[in-house]
Amino acid sequence: MNRHSYRSGSPTAKITLLCVLAFAFVASSYAAGENSALTSDAPTPAAPLENPELLSFDEIVTLAGTAKPEGPLAARLDSLLNTAFVQSEKTTSDIHPHRPDVKGLGATLRVGLWNIERGLNFELIRAALADRDEFLRLAAAQPGLGLRQKELVESQLAALRDVDVLILNEADWGMKRTEYRDVTRELAAALHMNYAYGVEFVEVDPVFDLGTEQVHLSDAQEDQRLQEDLRVDKDRYHGLHGTAILSRYPIENARIFRLPDCYDWYANEYKAISKLELGRRWSAHKLFRERMERELRHGGRMALIADISVPGLPTGRATVVAAHLENKCPPACRRQQLQALLADVKDDRNPVLLAGDLNTTSSDNTPTSIRNEIMSRITDYKFWIGQAVSYFHPLGIFKYALLPIRYFHGYNDPSAFHLPILWDNRERPLFGTMEKFHFSDGHAFDFRGQRDRTAPPRSRTLADSNQRTWKGFSPTYAFNRDFGGLVGRFKLDWFFVKPFIDNPRRAGQSYRFAPSFPVTMRELNEAVADRVSDHAPMTVDLPLGEPAKPAAGHGQP
Numbered sequence: 001m002n003r004h005s006y007r008s009g010s011p012t013a014k015i016t017l018l019c020v021l022a023f024a025f026v027a028s029s030y031a032a033g034e035n036s037a038l039t040s041d042a043p044t045p046a047a048p049l050e051n052p053e054l055l056s057f058d059e060i061v062t063l064a065g066t067a068k069p070e071g072p073l074a075a076r077l078d079s080l081l082n083t084a085f086v087q088s089e090k091t092t093s094d095i096h097p098h099r100p101d102v103k104g105l106g107a108t109l110r111v112g113l114w115n116i117e118r119g120l121n122f123e124l125i126r127a128a129l130a131d132r133d134e135f136l137r138l139a140a141a142q143p144g145l146g147l148r149q150k151e152l153v154e155s156q157l158a159a160l161r162d163v164d165v166l167i168l169n170e171a172d173w174g175m176k177r178t179e180y181r182d183v184t185r186e187l188a189a190a191l192h193m194n195y196a197y198g199v200e201f202v203e204v205d206p207v208f209d210l211g212t213e214q215v216h217l218s219d220a221q222e223d224q225r226l227q228e229d230l231r232v233d234k235d236r237y238h239g240l241h242g243t244a245i246l247s248r249y250p251i252e253n254a255r256i257f258r259l260p261d262c263y264d265w266y267a268n269e270y271k272a273i274s275k276l277e278l279g280r281r282w283s284a285h286k287l288f289r290e291r292m293e294r295e296l297r298h299g300g301r302m303a304l305i306a307d308i309s310v311p312g313l314p315t316g317r318a319t320v321v322a323a324h325l326e327n328k329c330p331p332a333c334r335r336q337q338l339q340a341l342l343a344d345v346k347d348d349r350n351p352v353l354l355a356g357d358l359n360t361t362s363s364d365n366t367p368t369s370i371r372n373e374i375m376s377r378i379t380d381y382k383f384w385i386g387q388a389v390s391y392f393h394p395l396g397i398f399k400y401a402l403l404p405i406r407y408f409h410g411y412n413d414p415s416a417f418h419l420p421i422l423w424d425n426r427e428r429p430l431f432g433t434m435e436k437f438h439f440s441d442g443h444a445f446d447f448r449g450q451r452d453r454t455a456p457p458r459s460r461t462l463a464d465s466n467q468r469t470w471k472g473f474s475p476t477y478a479f480n481r482d483f484g485g486l487v488g489r490f491k492l493d494w495f496f497v498k499p500f501i502d503n504p505r506r507a508g509q510s511y512r513f514a515p516s517f518p519v520t521m522r523e524l525n526e527a528v529a530d531r532v533s534d535h536a537p538m539t540v541d542l543p544l545g546e547p548a549k550p551a552a553g554h555g556q557p
Helices: 011-038 057-064 072-084 121-131 132-140 147-161 181-191 218-231 269-274 284-292 333-346 368-378 379-384 405-409 428-436
Strands: 085-087 106-118 165-173 193-204 240-247 249-257 298-300 302-309 317-324 354-357 494-498 517-518 538-543
Touching: 057 072, 072 181, 072 193, 072 249, 072 298, 106 494, 121 181, 121 428, 132 147, 132 193, 165 181, 165 193, 165 317, 165 354, 181 193, 181 218, 181 240, 193 249, 240 249, 240 302, 240 317, 240 405, 317 333, 333 354, 333 428, 494 538
Parallel strands: 106 165, 317 354
Antiparallel strands: 085 193, 106 538, 165 240, 193 240, 193 298, 249 302, 302 317, 354 494, 517 538
């Protein structure tokens, strides 16, 4: 048969070509089916959404004057509040997971959690996470830092260095109080990490955020300082405040879940605003009270949810749920927020980490101090602190006019049992909800609290996911003056982990991805003057394989 028999126009050539194509199609379809069967537990990630557009300063000014924007502005605000900002590279030479090898656990996913108080002490936060030597240099200037505390700080810095997933609450973007930084992006760049960011609030106070309404003080010198404090860079102001997930693994399927409203941060705060008589002269003290009693915002509490691609896990992914529950509401409403969030993730078949500031205060408000409020809202700290001498915070600091035994029962342990009047703990039902919850695949959150997975050894509820002390949990939030720990310390920030177990407390189940060796880093947070943040950072280790039984005290690589 000569080569001309297969010229394109001949019947023989056409029949042969059709046979070859049919065979190739059948073979490729079979191979695709086999490959699909092998990877059925690792669904293809959804196509990433485009990052939402930022609002202009004029649009933010318009938002300040209305509870319900209309038209294109309403659509742009909705997009900003419901679409995550994502920067994630699937392959890059700059991003390498550390996967610390922990004795008794093997390769782990180390997770960090930190409410960074808006990023006010940005350089200290960045040094703690990314520059050990710089942080120790700054800490060395702190008087009274003993040898034991220095050793603990160095150990905690080493643990933070190996964090592969970092959850941040209260991260600013384009706020004057944090020098207009995009706090999340800058920390991610310093750590060589991917990130997702969800907007919780757009800050729109016309006097104290935007500077569009003028107020003056009677004293000319004080008024000059006030005007400088209130002056805003319109080109750099974005007014965003939110939650972030940073990861050395690729981030997929990032989304925002808006929690049920337990407090209307626009309508309620707008009602509380006094009728400022523009142009009139104010006393510094009265204006200070006005500033402390208002926080005008659009938005509300939310959770940022994302999958991270982790080789070695059965589904190839873990789901991270970064939550921030409401502080200005009764505990029962926080529980409702948590129930809605759990219903949203119920069908998730990945191992799950739910973490964040849950504001578990057992009160209707987060306890606070004058210093915290000033630092979180004001640029010229020294000027405003002088107005606080006779000021009592409007939210109210906890009143400890309780029987000592009632106070001691729930001290630093909002998971303690609840018995109205005698052993009142209104936060306990939230923990009951978490413990009873089962995902659609039958798995549950780990409440085992195994003693041999903590360092120093502790047992009881959640001890292996949240560090315990001799009484309750290690506090994550504290006043500067806590009178030796008698008052002013609270456990607000939490890790909850869904590993491969179907009973939240039964021993002998799998320990793969089960929480181990949690650390609350109070020593690191308090190693510098005035602290790094009003919340301490935390870490927990999640083994990627089935670990051997660890020896007590093994919590470091």
